[in-house]
Amino acid sequence: MGKSKNRGSNEINASSMAxxxxxxxxxxLVTTTIVEDKGxxxxxxxxxxxxxxxxKLKTRNVYSVLVNAxxxxxxxxxxxxxxxxxEHAKEFISNPMKREDLAEDPTMAIxxxxxxxxxxxxxxxxxxxxxxxxxxxxxxxxxxxxYGIPFSEEMPAAYKKAIRAEIPFVISEAEPTNFGEE
Numbered sequence: 001m002g003k004s005k006n007r008g009s010n011e012i013n014a015s016s017m018a019x020x021x022x023x024x025x026x027x028x029l030v031t032t033t034i035v036e037d038k039g040x041x042x043x044x045x046x047x048x049x050x051x052x053x054x055x056k057l058k059t060r061n062v063y064s065v066l067v068n069a070x071x072x073x074x075x076x077x078x079x080x081x082x083x084x085x086x087e088h089a090k091e092f093i094s095n096p097m098k099r100e101d102l103a104e105d106p107t108m109a110i111x112x113x114x115x116x117x118x119x120x121x122x123x124x125x126x127x128x129x130x131x132x133x134x135x136x137x138x139x140x141x142x143x144x145x146x147y148g149i150p151f152s153e154e155m156p157a158a159y160k161k162a163i164r165a166e167i168p169f170v171i172s173e174a175e176p177t178n179f180g181e182e
Contacts, residue, residue, distance in 0.1 A: 060101055061108045063092045067127055069118030082126050089134035093167065106138070106167040114174040128171075135169050142167060 065085070066074040073080045075088065093109045095102040103109035111131055115124055136151070142163050143151035151163060 058104070058108075061103050062110050062112055063089060063103070064112045065114070065127065065131070067113075067115045067119045067123060069116040071120050071123040073127065082123070082130060085127065085130040086134045086137070089131055090138055093134065094138060107165075109170065111171045112174060113171055115176045117176045119176070131171055132169075135167065138167050139163050 064076055068074070073082060073085065075085065080088065089111065092102050093106050093111075095104070095106075113127065113131065139151040143149060143155070143159065146163070147155070147159055149155055149159075151160070
């Protein structure tokens with residue numbers, strides 16, 4: 001007789017389970033960090049309603065790089081290998097021999113990059129890396145000559161600003177052409 005009173009019911013009290021679930025949910029929401037995808041950081045030019053003055057833009061100051069659907073390069077209307085792009089871009093920007101067909105001055109140099117929609121992303125990145133690498137090497141050479149230190153993020157901001165003012169990073173990316181159109 002006494003045994004049936006002590007036994008109690010076989011039910012589990014689940015009233016606090018909802019509270020625990022909400023606490024765990026809030027804990028994981030607060031402590032979880034969301035990893036952002038890293039891509040190429042490109043600063044876009046400011047928006048302007050005005051049409052560009054084509055007369056001011058001399059063709060000698062434009063280094064046009066076209067990449068077709070077969071991942072082949074056409075640089076200033078000449079076929080080129082990606083491996084040769086960096087050195088040619090450096091020569092174009094700095095123009096050490098003061099040639100008439102290369103940029104008048106590093107501040108006037110514009111690199112125009114145009115891809116086909118069929119271009120492989122790997123090829124696009126390799127071409128972009130070579131062009132960016134040309135600027136990095138020119139900045140490093142100028143930093144070594146002027147300040148005796150390599151160009152890096154740790155160098156004083158005034159030095160970096162002076163170097164980038166003398167050799168500004170200008171890559172103009174045109175709208176890609178349709179597959180195989182170029």
